[in-house]
Amino acid sequence: MPHGLSDSPALFPSDEAEGAPLRPGRLPSYVADHRARLRERFLGGGADAMPDYELLELLLFRIIPRQDVKPLARRLLEAFGDLPGVLAAAPSRIEAVEGAGPAVALELKVTEAVVHRAARARVMGRPVVSSWSQLLDYCRTRMACRDREQVRVLYLDRKNQLIADEGQGEGTVDHVPLYPREVVRRALELGASALILVHNHPSGDPTPSEADIALTRQVEAAAEALGLALYDHLVIGRGGEVSFRAEGLL
Structure with missing residues (x-):
């Protein structure tokens, strides 16, 4: 007998054994068929072959396991805009969507953590110059869809290799506190020689504000006083990102 999806529980457990008698809660055949088709398409063509709502399904x-999840997938995307937005949403907001609950919120947050961990692994311990595109991908993945501002500091060694990535707290929708002395103190503890500031704009527009520019200058002055370099400040938004160094602001 050819090896099929229903024979591969390690990948996708079968919703019902083929030909089993109808039981209470068993999926209607059209739903089971739909699930089988999605699984086949994913295994055959990968994520590129599927829109966001089907990956979410x-x-x-x-x-x-025992109901049509297409309506819930669409409600989640309507609530949060796109798949990254769904994964980045706070658990309480996910649970507020009709048909979702704690189990759905937990699974989505675990998935988000796996995505972040994988993106981070591609940049840790590598020179930022040779892995700049991966670094930008990591920052977008980690921060672009957050609904609160967050600042992260990336610490580099003398070879410009990324040795630490640390969050500096989360603020409101348009402000997060950052203390330059704490940033440079931590750099000395880690033995770093340079750092990159990264923060997001929940509005989606990555254009630096006057407050962003002023804070960057404060961090740059504190770093230079201790022989450290501020390599860049990246502002991440849904619409893209802005590099202070590329824009001549550093």
Whole structure:
């Protein structure tokens, strides 16, 4: 017998054994067929072959095994804009969507953590010059869809290799406190020689504000006083990112 999806529980557990008698809660055949088609398409063509709502359905299959999850996938995307927005949403906001609950919120946040961990692994311990595009991908993945401002500091060694990535707290929708002395003190503790500031704009527009520019100059002055270099300040938004160094602001 050819090896099929229903024979591969390690990948996708079968919703029902083929030919099993109808039981209470069993998926209607059209839903089971739809799930099988999505799984086949994913295994055959990968994520590029599928829109966001279908990838989200695949995630939801495992959490909600006995009902059609397409409506929930669409409600989540309507609430949060796109798949990255769904994964970045706070658990309480996910649970507020009709049909979602703690199990759905947990699965989505675990998925987000896995995505972040994988993106981070591609840049840690590598020179930022040779892995700049991966670094930008990591920053976008980590911060572009957040609904609160967050500042992260990337610490570099003398070879410009990334040795630490640390959050400096989360603020409101348009402000987050950052203390230059604490940033440079931590750099000395880590033995770093340079750093990159990264923060997001929940509005989606990455254009630096006057406050962003003033704070950057404060951090730059504090770093220079201790022989450290501020390599760049990246502002991340849904619409893209701005590099202070590329814009001549550093």
